[in-house]
Amino acid sequence: MASGFDKLKVEFIDQDESVQVVAETIRSSGEIPDRYIRPEMEADSVIIDTDDYNLPVIDMSRLINPEFSEEEIAKLGSACEDWGFFQLVNHGVDGELLRQIKDDITEFFRLPLQEKMSVAIPPNGLQGFGHHFVFSKEQKLDWVDLLFLSTRPVEDRSTDFWPTKPPTFRDSLDKYSLEIANVSAKLFMFMAINLGVDEEALLAAFKPEQPQSVRINHYPRCSQADKVLGLSPHTDGVGMTLLLQVNDAQGLQIRKDGRWFAVKNLPGALVVNVGDVLEILTNGKYKSIEHRAVINPDRDRITLAAFQSVPLSCTVGPLQELLMKGEARYKTVDGVEFTKGYFAAKLEGRRYLESLKLGSVNVSG
Numbered sequence: 001m002a003s004g005f006d007k008l009k010v011e012f013i014d015q016d017e018s019v020q021v022v023a024e025t026i027r028s029s030g031e032i033p034d035r036y037i038r039p040e041m042e043a044d045s046v047i048i049d050t051d052d053y054n055l056p057v058i059d060m061s062r063l064i065n066p067e068f069s070e071e072e073i074a075k076l077g078s079a080c081e082d083w084g085f086f087q088l089v090n091h092g093v094d095g096e097l098l099r100q101i102k103d104d105i106t107e108f109f110r111l112p113l114q115e116k117m118s119v120a121i122p123p124n125g126l127q128g129f130g131h132h133f134v135f136s137k138e139q140k141l142d143w144v145d146l147l148f149l150s151t152r153p154v155e156d157r158s159t160d161f162w163p164t165k166p167p168t169f170r171d172s173l174d175k176y177s178l179e180i181a182n183v184s185a186k187l188f189m190f191m192a193i194n195l196g197v198d199e200e201a202l203l204a205a206f207k208p209e210q211p212q213s214v215r216i217n218h219y220p221r222c223s224q225a226d227k228v229l230g231l232s233p234h235t236d237g238v239g240m241t242l243l244l245q246v247n248d249a250q251g252l253q254i255r256k257d258g259r260w261f262a263v264k265n266l267p268g269a270l271v272v273n274v275g276d277v278l279e280i281l282t283n284g285k286y287k288s289i290e291h292r293a294v295i296n297p298d299r300d301r302i303t304l305a306a307f308q309s310v311p312l313s314c315t316v317g318p319l320q321e322l323l324m325k326g327e328a329r330y331k332t333v334d335g336v337e338f339t340k341g342y343f344a345a346k347l348e349g350r351r352y353l354e355s356l357k358l359g360s361v362n363v364s365g
């Protein structure tokens with residue numbers, strides 16, 4: 001059945017070169033194709049390993065425990081306001097399922113290219129294996145092969161793009177998708193409490209479908225890792241993103257106070273971030289923060305980003321309950337306009353969020 005994505009017309013240039021193949025070729029020749037070279041990388045300063053800059057850690061077992069809930073909800077609120085990112089521990093996702101999905105994803109990316117191409121992104125399509133957002137011959141390319149799939153609502157899945165190898169892949173992703181939908185629903189509820197609005201108010205913005213998609217990223221190692229970029233700086237045009245580190249290689253960086261900060265993997269945690277929609281719904285209280293992925297010289301990295309997005313039938317604007325306390329800082333637009341605007345701006349390297357701000361108030365981090 002057709003997914004919500006099919007209602008959005010996007011035109012991309014076909015790009016059948018796999019980064020994995022490029023990476024293997026340059027291992028012998030040492031030559032990185034110019035399209036992957038990012039001169040801007042040299043100018044950026046990155047902070048690593050300083051104790052002042054640890055992402056907040058939020059504990060789901062404390063959020064749901066009446067004894068600690070109030071304290072943990074306050075911490076959650078500060079994390080969303082000050083960082084727009086946090087590490088979620090004790091999230092309750094079944095350990096055996098996590099092991100299985102990590103194995104399945106790793107095995108999928110190990111398949112010969114020809115096998116992976118059986119679920120390749122078709123011309124002008126969004127779902128499947130390959131590159132995302134290739135819209136001009138001049139555009140710099142990200143050092144990543146990815147598998148993008150719409151996972152919820154279940155009846156909107158385009159299963160043609162769901163790998164059948166390894167055989168457990170579909171079942172693991174199906175189960176994981178449900179677990180993540182439940183975790184994010186709980187987080188939206190605790191965030192609503194923190195914001196002082198009705199408990200269901202945030203979740204309601206994502207109903208009835210509570211759409212979810214996943215972007216499974218495979219970043220091959222690169223001998224000249226400091227010259228390429230796994231994922232260009234961006235914000236997520238969704239409600240919330242929950243990132244699973246499939247192996248323990250590092251690579252996520254977030255922009256804080258004008259500098260790039262390397263996120264240290266916390267074993268077992270999900271990295272959660274506020275998306276553009278949540279920034280708008282909260283009228284700028286929670287921040288959607290720019291982030292990117294860098295490449296390692298000696299290790300491949302694999303991640304799974306699960307995006308909780310808004311239905312195309314909804315409206316995206318500051319919550320009415322919050323507007324009783326202050327003026328709207330963002331325009332309200334419908335779901336189709338929002339999603340099209342996000343994709344169009346992204347193709348031009350702009351942040352769509354900026355264009356939705358009202359007046360000159362600058363509320364971004």
Ligand SMILES: O=C(O)CCC(=O)C(=O)O
Pocket residue numbers: 215217231236243251252253291292293303305
């Ligand atoms: O792989 C990562 O570390 C970041 C992924 C991400 O930001 C995304 O897929 O939107």
Ligand SMILES: [Fe+2]
Pocket residue numbers: 234235236241291305
């Ligand atoms: Fe992202």
